[in-house]
Amino acid sequence: MDLKEKLVSSFLAFENGVDLDHPVHDIRTEAIKNFETKGFPTKKEEAWKYTSLNTLQKIDFSIFPKKESMLEYRDVKKYFIHEIDTYKIVFVDGVYSSFLSETTHDGVDVCLMSSALNKPMYKQIIDVYFNKIASKDDSLTSLNTAFSREGAYIYIPKNKIPKKPIEIVHFSTGNEAALLLQPRNLIIAEENAEMQIIERHQSLTSNEVFTNSVTEIYAAKNSNVDYYKVQNDLTTASLIDNTYIDQKDGSVVKVHTFSFGGKLTRNNLNFYQNGERINSTMKGVTIIEEKQHVDHHTLVHHIQPNCESHQDYKGIYGENATGVFNGKIIVDKIAQKTNAFQQNNNILVSDKATINTKPQLEIFADDVKCSHGCTIGQLDEEALFYLQSRGIPKKEARALLMYAFANNVLESVRIPELKVRINKLIANKLGVRLGFDL
Amino acid sequence: MLKINNLHARVEDKEILKGINLTVNAGEVHAIMGPNGSGKSTLAAVIAGKEEFEVTEGEVFLEGENLEDTSPEDRAHKGIFLSFQYPVEIPGVSVTNFMKTAINESRKAKGLEDMPAKDMLKLIREKSEMLEIDRKFLSRSLNEGFSGGEKKRNEIFQMAMLEPKLAILDETDSGLDIDALRIVANGVNKLKSKDNAVIVITHYQRLLEYIVPDFVHVLHNGKIVKSGTKDLALELEEKGYDWLKQETVI
Numbered sequence: 136m137d138l139k140e141k142l143v144s145s146f147l148a149f150e151n152g153v154d155l156d157h158p159v160h161d162i163r164t165e166a167i168k169n170f171e172t173k174g175f176p177t178k179k180e181e182a183w184k185y186t187s188l189n190t191l192q193k194i195d196f197s198i199f200p201k202k203e204s205m206l207e208y209r210d211v212k213k214y215f216i217h218e219i220d221t222y223k224i225v226f227v228d229g230v231y232s233s234f235l236s237e238t239t240h241d242g243v244d245v246c247l248m249s250s251a252l253n254k255p256m257y258k259q260i261i262d263v264y265f266n267k268i269a270s271k272d273d274s275l276t277s278l279n280t281a282f283s284r285e286g287a288y289i290y291i292p293k294n295k296i297p298k299k300p301i302e303i304v305h306f307s308t309g310n311e312a313a314l315l316l317q318p319r320n321l322i323i324a325e326e327n328a329e330m331q332i333i334e335r336h337q338s339l340t341s342n343e344v345f346t347n348s349v350t351e352i353y354a355a356k357n358s359n360v361d362y363y364k365v366q367n368d369l370t371t372a373s374l375i376d377n378t379y380i381d382q383k384d385g386s387v388v389k390v391h392t393f394s395f396g397g398k399l400t401r402n403n404l405n406f407y408q409n410g411e412r413i414n415s416t417m418k419g420v421t422i423i424e425e426k427q428h429v430d431h432h433t434l435v436h437h438i439q440p441n442c443e444s445h446q447d448y449k450g451i452y453g454e455n456a457t458g459v460f461n462g463k464i465i466v467d468k469i470a471q472k473t474n475a476f477q478q479n480n481n482i483l484v485s486d487k488a489t490i491n492t493k494p495q496l497e498i499f500a501d502d503v504k505c506s507h508g509c510t511i512g513q514l515d516e517e518a519l520f521y522l523q524s525r526g527i528p529k530k531e532a533r534a535l536l537m538y539a540f541a542n543n544v545l546e547s548v549r550i551p552e553l554k555v556r557i558n559k560l561i562a563n564k565l566g567v568r569l570g571f572d573l
Numbered sequence: 574m575l576k577i578n579n580l581h582a583r584v585e586d587k588e589i590l591k592g593i594n595l596t597v598n599a600g601e602v603h604a605i606m607g608p609n610g611s612g613k614s615t616l617a618a619v620i621a622g623k624e625e626f627e628v629t630e631g632e633v634f635l636e637g638e639n640l641e642d643t644s645p646e647d648r649a650h651k652g653i654f655l656s657f658q659y660p661v662e663i664p665g666v667s668v669t670n671f672m673k674t675a676i677n678e679s680r681k682a683k684g685l686e687d688m689p690a691k692d693m694l695k696l697i698r699e700k701s702e703m704l705e706i707d708r709k710f711l712s713r714s715l716n717e718g719f720s721g722g723e724k725k726r727n728e729i730f731q732m733a734m735l736e737p738k739l740a741i742l743d744e745t746d747s748g749l750d751i752d753a754l755r756i757v758a759n760g761v762n763k764l765k766s767k768d769n770a771v772i773v774i775t776h777y778q779r780l781l782e783y784i785v786p787d788f789v790h791v792l793h794n795g796k797i798v799k800s801g802t803k804d805l806a807l808e809l810e811e812k813g814y815d816w817l818k819q820e821t822v823i
Contacts, residue, residue: 515661516625517661518661520618520621520624521657521660522661523622523644523649524621524622524623524645524646524648524649524653524654524655525649525671525675525731525735526646526649526650526675526676526679526682526735527646527674527675528644528646529644529646531674531678532646535663535666535674538665538666539663539664539665539666542664542665542666543664543665545665
């Protein structure tokens with residue numbers, strides 16, 4: 136049985152475990168129909184031309200984990216930003232771990248999607264927000280919607296700021312030979328609310344994991360959301376991240392994506408500017424090697440006038456790694472005075488590494504500022520010689536140059552401890568110990 | 574200190590150095606002058622070990638040791654320093670952190686521990702004061718957004734920090750106003766001792782008024798066509814290079 140058939144037939148079993156009378160279940164039923172019609176995307180589709188899901192579909196993934204797994208905090212501490220106090224929503228093999236988590240209802244809600252779906256007090260919010268900005272057309276999003284029942288639920292009321300950053304962490308333990316995970320997150324910032332979120336997916340063994348995640352973020356008037364995605368997984372872990380962001384007047388949403396590892400990583404990052412004076416920022420650093428594959432597909436839809444968007448993605452590809460960047464910007468006819476900036480710079484460290492980069496601009500307004508640029512190059516030999524002539528060995532010199540290349544993306548990281556961590560991950564990736572703390 | 578025998582070097586198929594002979598002893602200052610494209614910067618880069626240039630004939634010795642197949646970093650560890658004509662910008666790495674890395678890598682190569690932070694700070698303070706460098710400057714990203722003069726001053730600051738045996742200054746005077754030139758030249762003079770040597774590459778006599786050479790060599794078409802004392806520089810300033818080119822033909 137192929138993976139699609141297995142998923143469709145599993146939906147009946149899934150229905151046994153959820154409330155069929157809840158309005159969300161109608162949404163799920165619609166979604167499984169869409170997935171059944173469309174199936175997994177193929178390379179024939181323009182948006183999937185360079186990313187194939189064929190190999191993944193041949194793996195016999197478990198859809199519902201059978202065994203419960205326990206993790207000791209000390210064994211997984213290093214995957215948290217443990218230097219600071221954070222709220223934590225932690226899942227082990229897709230199941231919520233209350234032991235590793237620290238949730239709150241103190242003025243703000245940092246808790247679980249399952250609670251939000253099951254408890255009557257959240258029903259109104261679910262009715263208003265659930266699956267409203269997520270695509271009803273995209274087959275992978277539909278697949279997630281059909282099986283949605285667990286994930287993070289974060290609700291920050293008007294004028295509130297949580298006391299600390301929020302970490303959403305998914306561990307997979309390898310208790311199943313191959314595991315499919317489909318977390319579903321709903322994040323709402325009401326007017327003037329602020330929050331910082333760090334999301335990480337971490338496989339703890341070399342058993343196959345395939346995560347198809349959907350996150351909906353609603354940023355109301357003048358709210359401010361910082362979202363950091365740390366993708367530094369094993370080469371047997373694949374991730375398709377579908378993130379949909381709805382922004383209202385004056386809101387600022389920044390998403391940083393750090394892609395340092397994984398077998399196949401696809402980031403579908405979609406911003407919809409439903410208001411004026413909005414700022415949407417997307418930044419990314421990708422450093423991969425071996426046969427790893429990272430695909431960034433961004434979309435910014437400028438629907439209203441006087442908004443801006445900034446995209447800055449840097450990629451360093453070694454060995455046989457492959458990368459994709461596709462940045463789509465749509466500016467509607469009424470979205471005058473739009474300022475859209477997009478940049479994608481890449482360094483190929485090996486002859487066998489490849490990157491396919493494509494800006495895709497659809498502009499219907501006439502008074503806008505849109506700029507885009509992409510570069511693909513090698514390390515600057517003159518710069519390398521400069522560093523070597525100061526006594527810095529070639530390997531360290533290369534690392535320093537790569538660090539410098541990626542550096543400006545890190546400048547906007549607003550959690551200092553996270554910045555230090557990312558710097559260390561980069562130094563680690565580049566295989567060097569530099570003479571100072573990166 | 575430095576001995577160059579019949580040095581030939583090329584980049585791709587183009588021969589640039591066509592038999593250079595040069596001896597520089599400890600305590601000496603040598604100036605190398607010559608028209609554009611004569612091979613001055615190539616000579617500097619070949620001494621510093623730039624791999625882009627292929628040495629096809631001849632040798633370079635530093636303190637009696639043949640530098641053939643020695644990497645640029647190893648040459649730096651042995652005491653060669655090249656002040657670049659166009660220093661490279663490294664965003665995200667401060668001048669201070671860059672110097673820490675450079676010094677500690679050199680120490681590591683010599684089997685020494687990292688320099689204690691306290692000593693490093695003291696050294697940085699001392700050398701930056703000597704070159705009249707503002708403390709704020711040291712926390713800026715290396716060469717990023719620096720003016721031409723700041724870049725050159727920063728090169729000499731690095732030289733002061735690394736204390737090389739042989740310093741090669743490649744057109745350090747270009748892009749400097751007269752005040753900056755004086756500061757840079759003073760710095761070089763203070764660093765000079767009987768145990769080290771300096772090679773100054775320049776187009777103009779101007780810098781040589783401040784850094785007074787013991788010998789002046791004229792490079793033309795990949796060869797040293799004339800050597801003399803500091804008076805040769807004055808003669809060149811007056812007459813230009815054309816008379817030398819003609820002499821060579823004869």
